[in-house]
Amino acid sequence: MTTSAALSVEDLSIAYGQGRNRFVAVRGVTLDLPLRGTLGLVGESGSGKSTLGRAVAGFLPVHAGTIGSGPERPRIGVVLQNPRASFNPRMTVHRALLEAWETVPAAERRLSRDEVGAQVLADVGLGADALGRFPHEFSGGQLQRIAIARALAAQPDVLVLDEVTSALDVGVQATILRLLRRVQERFGLTYLFISHDLAVVAQMSDVVAVMYVGRLLEVGPVADVLQRPRHPYTRALLDSAPRLGEPLANAATPVEADIPDPRRPPPGCPYWTRCAHGPLRHPDREICRTEVPPAARSDRDAPVACHFPLRPDADPPHEGEAAS
Numbered sequence: 001m002t003t004s005a006a007l008s009v010e011d012l013s014i015a016y017g018q019g020r021n022r023f024v025a026v027r028g029v030t031l032d033l034p035l036r037g038t039l040g041l042v043g044e045s046g047s048g049k050s051t052l053g054r055a056v057a058g059f060l061p062v063h064a065g066t067i068g069s070g071p072e073r074p075r076i077g078v079v080l081q082n083p084r085a086s087f088n089p090r091m092t093v094h095r096a097l098l099e100a101w102e103t104v105p106a107a108e109r110r111l112s113r114d115e116v117g118a119q120v121l122a123d124v125g126l127g128a129d130a131l132g133r134f135p136h137e138f139s140g141g142q143l144q145r146i147a148i149a150r151a152l153a154a155q156p157d158v159l160v161l162d163e164v165t166s167a168l169d170v171g172v173q174a175t176i177l178r179l180l181r182r183v184q185e186r187f188g189l190t191y192l193f194i195s196h197d198l199a200v201v202a203q204m205s206d207v208v209a210v211m212y213v214g215r216l217l218e219v220g221p222v223a224d225v226l227q228r229p230r231h232p233y234t235r236a237l238l239d240s241a242p243r244l245g246e247p248l249a250n251a252a253t254p255v256e257a258d259i260p261d262p263r264r265p266p267p268g269c270p271y272w273t274r275c276a277h278g279p280l281r282h283p284d285r286e287i288c289r290t291e292v293p294p295a296a297r298s299d300r301d302a303p304v305a306c307h308f309p310l311r312p313d314a315d316p317p318h319e320g321e322a323a324s
């Protein structure tokens, strides 16, 4: 772990199922969550983002590797996409906040029982009148604020935020993102921010990690990864996000093919079956089909898991101009 990491994930693998149904949803992921900063985790559906988030939160058994930061494990909270599903409909907001607060060992509590209410709600911009009400009385955006308040009541060091704005209207999304930044600064929190929305990740993150079929393909400072992507997959993801006035396709446009089933990943690089820079378009790049590139790691000088990474200064990248 580097000294500025709040939490380190080292060579982590997570499996689901048993026997013949067992499959590895996250493979060999190494990441540092930057202390008091945000790591944005992006990737298409099924890439393993939520699995990694749930494992970091301690909800899933670790199959191989470690999640930790030395003897003092940080307190980790979670906010999910659908707040309605995460509240007991028969419990008042006040009771839900108290339940979260009760998980903090008595000697470590920063708030008294009396303060767990109006004060915590004020931190997320809600009035004390919400305390005696029930989840169904709130809009999705208000309930997401309450979910954030509930997470704060448990005094986290790290928050796993899994698609927290995906179910909200755009205007409400923006206010929730601003609120998250405010509470991050105020309480010195570290975020693992999971989203399939690159624009939102770009706005929120210091470091970006790109997952694909369970593997980490690229990781680095947000400006590097999103402005000078090295992995053809990152490049293709960026190009698939529509931008006004720009053509939709360029040389990095992926080969038309389905995303592989993570239960049956292809041999070699997981991305070669769609990669415009791989063996489908460059016959001399057979290695992509047969050898898994060394994993991208945030703690090493290895930001990209690709046999033929794009040149960092290539903008836009051109066929055949990848660095060797």
Ligand SMILES: Nc1ncnc2c1ncn2[C@@H]1O[C@H](COP(=O)(O)OP(=O)(O)OP(=O)(O)O)[C@@H](O)[C@H]1O
Pocket (backbone or CB within 6 Å): 016, 017, 025, 043, 044, 045, 046, 047, 048, 049, 050, 051, 052, 196, 262, 263
């Ligand atoms: N509880 C589970 N049991 C078995 N398989 C699961 C379970 N949860 C997720 N999976 C599978 O693990 C793989 C990774 O899923 P995960 O939800 O982590 O991906 P994701 O990148 O977060 O995508 P999404 O945005 O669709 O949730 C998928 O193939 C998914 O079907």
